[in-house]
Amino acid sequence: MARESKVRDPSLAGKGRDQLYWAERNMPVLMEIRRRFERERPLAGQLIAACLHVTKETGVLVRTLAAGGAQVVLVPSNPLSTQDEIAAALAEEGVYVYAWRGMSEREYYNAIGFAASFSPTITLDDGADLTVTIHKLKHGVRDRTVEYALETAGQTDADKLVEKIRGGTEETTTGVLRLRALKREGKLAYPIIAVNESYTKYLFDNRYGTGQSTWDGIMRATNMLVAGKVVVVAGYGWVGRGIALRARGLGARRVIVVEVNPVRALEALFDGFEVMPMDRAAEVGDIFITATGNIRVINLNHILKMRDGAVLANAGHFNVEIDTAALDRAAASKRSIRPYLDEYVLPSGKRVYLVGEGRLVNLVAAEGHPSEVMDMSFANQALAVEYLVKHELPPDVYKLPDELDEEVARLKLSTMGVELEEMTEEQRRYVSSWELGT
Numbered sequence: 001m002a003r004e005s006k007v008r009d010p011s012l013a014g015k016g017r018d019q020l021y022w023a024e025r026n027m028p029v030l031m032e033i034r035r036r037f038e039r040e041r042p043l044a045g046q047l048i049a050a051c052l053h054v055t056k057e058t059g060v061l062v063r064t065l066a067a068g069g070a071q072v073v074l075v076p077s078n079p080l081s082t083q084d085e086i087a088a089a090l091a092e093e094g095v096y097v098y099a100w101r102g103m104s105e106r107e108y109y110n111a112i113g114f115a116a117s118f119s120p121t122i123t124l125d126d127g128a129d130l131t132v133t134i135h136k137l138k139h140g141v142r143d144r145t146v147e148y149a150l151e152t153a154g155q156t157d158a159d160k161l162v163e164k165i166r167g168g169t170e171e172t173t174t175g176v177l178r179l180r181a182l183k184r185e186g187k188l189a190y191p192i193i194a195v196n197e198s199y200t201k202y203l204f205d206n207r208y209g210t211g212q213s214t215w216d217g218i219m220r221a222t223n224m225l226v227a228g229k230v231v232v233v234a235g236y237g238w239v240g241r242g243i244a245l246r247a248r249g250l251g252a253r254r255v256i257v258v259e260v261n262p263v264r265a266l267e268a269l270f271d272g273f274e275v276m277p278m279d280r281a282a283e284v285g286d287i288f289i290t291a292t293g294n295i296r297v298i299n300l301n302h303i304l305k306m307r308d309g310a311v312l313a314n315a316g317h318f319n320v321e322i323d324t325a326a327l328d329r330a331a332a333s334k335r336s337i338r339p340y341l342d343e344y345v346l347p348s349g350k351r352v353y354l355v356g357e358g359r360l361v362n363l364v365a366a367e368g369h370p371s372e373v374m375d376m377s378f379a380n381q382a383l384a385v386e387y388l389v390k391h392e393l394p395p396d397v398y399k400l401p402d403e404l405d406e407e408v409a410r411l412k413l414s415t416m417g418v419e420l421e422e423m424t425e426e427q428r429r430y431v432s433s434w435e436l437g438t
């Protein structure tokens with residue numbers, strides 16, 4: 001089995017290094033962890049298979065893990081999100097990279113097989129494709145994606161492969177849900193730290209990171225003005241909250257939230273947004289964004305009701321939230337009119353515009369979250385990997401301990417030059433007397 005990096009164009013490495021330099025400047029917490037890792041080498045001897053969006057921020061994480069002594073293999077967690085110059089730069093630095101932008105489904109799972117072929121000790125995932133594929137191998141599931149993975153995984157003995165893995169991490173909401181489902185079925189074979197469940201991850205990355213970068217993607221693809229538009233956001237979770245908040249900040253005339261959960265719907269209402277079902281929102285929206293983690297949240301019936309010129313985008317993990325297959329079948333014609341913007345002409349003559357093929361818009365049509373946000377998410381990733389190396393955990397889905405989460409927040413504040421108030425001794429005693437219930 002050839003274990004050579006495969007990237008689009010190795011000559012892009014110089015450009016990639018400049019991007020990594022820029023990201024490193026804006027990721028001071030991760031850089032602080034890197035300096036400690038360089039001294040302590042806590043990951044010496046580990047082989048880390050990372051299935052993450054191949055962006056400049058991921059590059060900073062990978063360099064940090066390597067500084068801790070690990071050998072890293074990097075494959076993408078989405079076929080369309082790789083930044084080719086980053087893949088080239090990391091490959092040149094000795095990371096095994098199998099990634100380029102615009103992979104077919106087969107190439108994408110070949111990449112996952114490539115990662116498995118190294119027999120890693122730790123897996124890092126964003127959406128759980130690598131972890132789920134390893135579990136499918138173990139349980140003898142042989143579907144199309146596994147067959148593709150096996151093309152590059154070689155003569156992998158699935159039991160041995162799993163035995164060698166100490167643990168893994170998961171970056172996003174959808175991935176955590178998939179892994180909890182594996183646990184419920186009694187099939188989870190090794191421990192997973194759900195990085196998504198750290199406060200310093202989801203409160204910032206999902207909300208402010210996706211909130212800004214989703215609009216960045218839509219604006220780069222369309223160059224449309226958001227001010228004066230009617231924006232419809234499906235899902236008022238952490239991602240949806242951020243997108244709705246930023247829509248208001250950009251001057252949207254109305255921001256409508258579509259929710260299935262009554263508490264979240266009420267929260268949206270009290271946050272000052274309109275709430276209604278998609279059926280009604282479809283008739284009035286200019287820009288539609290899905291962020292639910294669910295399937296066919298915008299279906300063909302909704303699309304047929306939309307106004308001429310409606311723009312559709314998805315910020316959820318998988319490209320299943322907008323029913324693009326039904327749209328493809330129903331449309332009289334389809335053409336690409338700008339990078340990451342497709343025009344569909346419906347039988348009625350109305351046109352709708354789909355951004356980034358309905359895949360997660362911030363990574364496809366923009367660069368993903370800003371580095372300052374990924375600084376915290378990936379600080380959690382680096383600490384989670386270290387935690388897995390230092391602790392033997394039975395198979396389950398864990399949250400990173402609160403002390404480490406708080407440590408990330410503390411470091412972030414200090415790099416921003418912001419000081420915390422400190423409790424006085426008297427206050428400390430007062431608060432702990434509550435804890436004792438006296």
Ligand SMILES: NC(=O)c1ccc[n+]([C@@H]2O[C@H](COP(=O)([O-])OP(=O)(O)OC[C@H]3O[C@@H](n4cnc5c(N)ncnc54)[C@H](O)[C@@H]3O)[C@@H](O)[C@H]2O)c1
Pocket residue numbers: 172173174175202205206210234235236237238239240258259260261264291292293294297315316317318360361362363369
């Ligand atoms: N694009 C990115 O960079 C990025 C970043 C973080 C998370 N994500 C992904 O975004 C998605 C949402 O993440 P989250 O953290 O906000 O999750 P969440 O669970 O906090 O929120 C999802 C919300 O969608 C609602 N919902 C479910 N089905 C619905 C439907 N049919 N119509 C309307 N609302 C519906 C749920 O009630 C929930 O409130 C996940 O797939 C996650 O993996 C993407």
